[in-house]
Amino acid sequence: MSITHHLDDATLMSFAAGALPSALSAVAAAHVAMCTRCRGEVAALERVGAALLTQLPAVGMERAEPETPSDQRLPPSQQRRDRSAGPMPSATPLARLLPGGLAAVRWRRLGFGIWHHRLPVAGSGTLGLLKVAPGRIVPEHGHGGAELTLVLGGSFHDTTGRYRTGDVADLDETVEHEPVADLGLDCVCLVASETPARFRGLFARLVQPWHGL
Numbered sequence: 734m735s736i737t738h739h740l741d742d743a744t745l746m747s748f749a750a751g752a753l754p755s756a757l758s759a760v761a762a763a764h765v766a767m768c769t770r771c772r773g774e775v776a777a778l779e780r781v782g783a784a785l786l787t788q789l790p791a792v793g794m795e796r797a798e799p800e801t802p803s804d805q806r807l808p809p810s811q812q813r814r815d816r817s818a819g820p821m822p823s824a825t826p827l828a829r830l831l832p833g834g835l836a837a838v839r840w841r842r843l844g845f846g847i848w849h850h851r852l853p854v855a856g857s858g859t860l861g862l863l864k865v866a867p868g869r870i871v872p873e874h875g876h877g878g879a880e881l882t883l884v885l886g887g888s889f890h891d892t893t894g895r896y897r898t899g900d901v902a903d904l905d906e907t908v909e910h911e912p913v914a915d916l917g918l919d920c921v922c923l924v925a926s927e928t929p930a931r932f933r934g935l936f937a938r939l940v941q942p943w944h945g946l
C-alpha cells in the first residue's frame with residue numbers, strides 16, 4: 734500500500750495523547766494501523782510523553798503512570814507490542830468498527846450515486862461510511878470542525894489532491910471541498926466529523942436533515 738496523505742502533526746499529537754474525540758480517534762486509529770510512517774510518529778510521541786511524565790515532580794503524581802495512551806485503544810492481543818517495528822494487522826481497528834466487514838454493511842441510499850452507513854460513536858461528532866459511485870461528486874461542503882476521511886476502497890480527488898486506499902484527508906474548518914470519486918471502482922471511505930458537514934444547496938435541503946451527515 735502506497736500512502737501519500739497522512740494525519741497532520743496536530744492530529745497525531747492529539748491522537749497519541751488520547752485527546753481526540755472518539756469519532757476522529759476511530760479514523761485515526763484505522764489509518765495508523767495501515768501506515769508505517771504515522772505508526773512510527775505516534776510511537777515517538779508516546780515516548781516523549783512518557784519521558785515528560787517521568788520528569789514531573791513526584792508530589793501529587795502517585796497516580797500518574799507513564800503508560801502509552803494508545804494502548805488503551807487496542808484490544809488486549811495488540812497491547813504492549815512494539816508498535817514501531819513490524820506490520821500491525823491492518824484490519825484490527827476496522828474489524829472493531831465493522832465486525833462483518835464491508836460486505837455486511839447495510840447501505841442507505843442517499844441518491845446521486847451516494848450511499849451512507851452511520852456507525853455508533855460515543856460523544857460528539859459523527860462517524861460513518863460513505864460510498865460514492867465512480868465519477869460522482871459529493872456536493873461542496875464545509876465543516877464546523879475537523880474532518881478525517883480514510884479511503885478504504887477506490888479513490889477520489891478534490892482540490893487538495895488525490896486520495897487512494899489508506900490515504901487520509903485531514904481537513905479543518907477552513908477547507909471547503911467537493912470530492913469526486915475516480916472512475917473505475919466505488920469509492921468507500923470512513924469519515925468522522927467533529928460536527929456535521931455543512932452541505933449547500935439542493936443536496937442539503939433534501940438529504941441532510943434525515944441522515945445526519
Ligand SMILES: [Zn+2]
Pocket residue numbers: 736738739740764768769770771772
Ligand atoms: Zn500516515
